[in-house]
Amino acid sequence: MKQQIIVSGIGGQGVLFLTRLFAQAAVEEGLDVLTSETHGMAMRGGTVVSHVKVGPFKSPLIRMGQCDVGLFINASDLDIYRNFIGPGGRSFVNTDISGEYYNIDATGLAKECGSLLVTNLVLLGYAVKEGNLFCDEGVMETIIRKSSQPDRIEMNLKGFKTGASRN
Amino acid sequence: MDQTKQKILMGNEAIGRGVVEAGCTLTASYPGTPASEILASVVNFSREAEIKMHIEWSVNEKVAYEVALANSYTGKRSAVAMKQVGLNVASDPFMRSAYLGVKGGFVVIVADDPGPHSSQTEQDSRLFALSAKIPVFDPASPREAKEMVRKAFELSEKYEIPVMLRPTTRICHARQNVPCLLPERLERTADFEKDPGRWVATPQFLYDLHHRLNDKIDKILEEEDFSPLLIPGDGSLSKHCIISSGVAFAHTCDLLEDMKFLGKIDLFQVTMPYPLNKKFTRKINSGYEKILVIEETYPVIEMQLTNSEINGRNSKLIPNQGELTPDIIQDVLKKFLEIPLETGASPEQIKGKRPTLCPGCPHRAAFYAIKETFPKGIFPSDIGCYTLGMNLGAVDTCHCMGACISQGAGFYHAYAQDNEKFPTIAVTIGDSTFFHAGIPGLINAVFQKARFIVVILDNSTTAMTGNQPTPEVGIMADGTRGTPVLIPDLVKACGVRFLKECDPYDLETFTSYLKEADQYCRSEDGGVAVIISKHPCVLDREAMKAQPVYSMKITENCTGCEYCLNNFECPALVLDSDGERVIIDQNICIGCGVCQHVCPVGAIIAEGGGKK
Numbered sequence: 001m002k003q004q005i006i007v008s009g010i011g012g013q014g015v016l017f018l019t020r021l022f023a024q025a026a027v028e029e030g031l032d033v034l035t036s037e038t039h040g041m042a043m044r045g046g047t048v049v050s051h052v053k054v055g056p057f058k059s060p061l062i063r064m065g066q067c068d069v070g071l072f073i074n075a076s077d078l079d080i081y082r083n084f085i086g087p088g089g090r091s092f093v094n095t096d097i098s099g100e101y102y103n104i105d106a107t108g109l110a111k112e113c114g115s116l117l118v119t120n121l122v123l124l125g126y127a128v129k130e131g132n133l134f135c136d137e138g139v140m141e142t143i144i145r146k147s148s149q150p151d152r153i154e155m156n157l158k159g160f161k162t163g164a165s166r167n
Numbered sequence: 168m169d170q171t172k173q174k175i176l177m178g179n180e181a182i183g184r185g186v187v188e189a190g191c192t193l194t195a196s197y198p199g200t201p202a203s204e205i206l207a208s209v210v211n212f213s214r215e216a217e218i219k220m221h222i223e224w225s226v227n228e229k230v231a232y233e234v235a236l237a238n239s240y241t242g243k244r245s246a247v248a249m250k251q252v253g254l255n256v257a258s259d260p261f262m263r264s265a266y267l268g269v270k271g272g273f274v275v276i277v278a279d280d281p282g283p284h285s286s287q288t289e290q291d292s293r294l295f296a297l298s299a300k301i302p303v304f305d306p307a308s309p310r311e312a313k314e315m316v317r318k319a320f321e322l323s324e325k326y327e328i329p330v331m332l333r334p335t336t337r338i339c340h341a342r343q344n345v346p347c348l349l350p351e352r353l354e355r356t357a358d359f360e361k362d363p364g365r366w367v368a369t370p371q372f373l374y375d376l377h378h379r380l381n382d383k384i385d386k387i388l389e390e391e392d393f394s395p396l397l398i399p400g401d402g403s404l405s406k407h408c409i410i411s412s413g414v415a416f417a418h419t420c421d422l423l424e425d426m427k428f429l430g431k432i433d434l435f436q437v438t439m440p441y442p443l444n445k446k447f448t449r450k451i452n453s454g455y456e457k458i459l460v461i462e463e464t465y466p467v468i469e470m471q472l473t474n475s476e477i478n479g480r481n482s483k484l485i486p487n488q489g490e491l492t493p494d495i496i497q498d499v500l501k502k503f504l505e506i507p508l509e510t511g512a513s514p515e516q517i518k519g520k521r522p523t524l525c526p527g528c529p530h531r532a533a534f535y536a537i538k539e540t541f542p543k544g545i546f547p548s549d550i551g552c553y554t555l556g557m558n559l560g561a562v563d564t565c566h567c568m569g570a571c572i573s574q575g576a577g578f579y580h581a582y583a584q585d586n587e588k589f590p591t592i593a594v595t596i597g598d599s600t601f602f603h604a605g606i607p608g609l610i611n612a613v614f615q616k617a618r619f620i621v622v623i624l625d626n627s628t629t630a631m632t633g634n635q636p637t638p639e640v641g642i643m644a645d646g647t648r649g650t651p652v653l654i655p656d657l658v659k660a661c662g663v664r665f666l667k668e669c670d671p672y673d674l675e676t677f678t679s680y681l682k683e684a685d686q687y688c689r690s691e692d693g694g695v696a697v698i699i700s701k702h703p704c705v706l707d708r709e710a711m712k713a714q715p716v717y718s719m720k721i722t723e724n725c726t727g728c729e730y731c732l733n734n735f736e737c738p739a740l741v742l743d744s745d746g747e748r749v750i751i752d753q754n755i756c757i758g759c760g761v762c763q764h765v766c767p768v769g770a771i772i773a774e775g776g777g778k779k
Binding site: 011012019020023024026027032033034035036037046057058059060061062063064116 | 173175177307308337338340341342343344414416417418420421422492493494497521522523754755
């Protein structure tokens, strides 16, 4: 199993949290994992992208055109990172505008859940359901339980399930 | 928790884990991207294993280095961690420590930032190690970084020499599943053996000490354990070889596999770029005709090989600057292996949203007031979040830690020489930066009779690197209380006679102090004026609980002049979808209330003001 995923958004949107969830899910599945993040200056409201590589890789970075799945918490980042997605790759975009990608109004659905903070998890839920990812919904739910702060577990799961149950 | 199982660790966490596993008893650091998370990891893992360790955020890297060095003199293991430009600050003790050597293992962790992503240079610390004659390890993964920490301690003790671990940003910030071992408990007690010829080492002793250092390096050159690792080819390209180190090796390895060249061509991973193993150097120089060296960021391995057929940074097959991303290495490999390049596939230049100060950041209020009060001022600034004041036109220079105060003095002398009516010079420096390297500059400026304003942006934290505490806060790295050292006391002790303190959210008072300070600078007995702009960082959750929260609204009076967008640049102020009026993005507005004073027509209003 080899899979390459990118997660993109604005600093503070929960890109790093999703990255950690993917990493832990990989270990749960007994797979090697490497991820890569942006820190420092760029996190002050700038665009943040992280790379997740599941399987026997050495390099933590994904090359142009090699990515299997892309999660875009901030829709306009698609223009910047579109080139990473390979042929046959799938992009999941937080937007109500449809296009050549899987779109979901994650911000709107998160608001309905009662917390904008789960926007990232709504998008994750949808991607786990439709992205042909290395892990299934059950594994990801277990990881969300393990990785969330105790007072955030229920809300995070609510967001995740909302995304995963979208048609 | 089972301490031998696999953990997902960031490179910096893996390094911290390695330090704890190796039985180190003192770790010192100054925060700086990409090295900042190392110390917190040492705190967490030593606490988890109940290991006694002194762990400190020192005021700067030189201090950190010296504290750790003395611990090593007593026979105990020490580590010091910093970013690459931090080593510039620590270079004085660093260079000499090679000559005098150490007792307990001493590992110098220096994180480089090829690119650079978050630094003022992309200098290569391996080159620094070479010039100091200090061995250096170059890890290609978080897992390897942890393993190398152990090796570095062992090598350091075997030869009584400091050893450097040089990860790069991509290693520091990568996460990987890393097997963890139980920490070693060395149970050493401090035992400083006096030896003036070594620990005092006046010039008469240094010839011998240098000689001894050279002998150590000569022996390390021959150590088989640190010779480069070979992934052999099948002989079909027997005259070719590729040599790489660090994360560039990891990229190269994956690329060669994709290109079906892994196992076809000899590929060497250099784990210790200096000193370069002697047998290896001989083998490369005599055994191959086409050699490619891929390394970050300077040609350190390349320059130690004498073969004239080397392709690398110097030969310009590889760009002589910048990070070596997989996409760049792919093109290099294709050129070297004579595979046609795909045309038109060059990646677009990636430009995301530019970073900016957070909504409600107190620095924004201070910068706004400075710019409004002194539209023609000169604004030297420094390193931290507040460098982003350049977006507001309130930062004109940024050089290296603490430079702004000395530069303020330099600007004053330059202008005052020409004309009595010198421009207002308003310097901004963060609290942590002031502690780090601002104080000598301030003493010098006062003594040399410079006249300018220093605004110390005191948000009671080291914000840019993840909110590490400063000496003023009085919280030590492990969370216990230290003895606070107060900025006003330091400023007064530096000889400053104009000192004011003010919350920059109170724009009116802050502005009046700026004007007063300017008058003081120009008065007969004037000199350096200091204003402490004091308000906690908005990322400090505890402090934010005490802050009044306003409900911000924009009335029909908004003319869409965009004055607030251009001069205040708060991310929570945005144009509506028609681009005609400004609206407030309530999702990110923290209700600081400052922008109500910014609108020229008074269209921004604040209501409420209760606490969270």
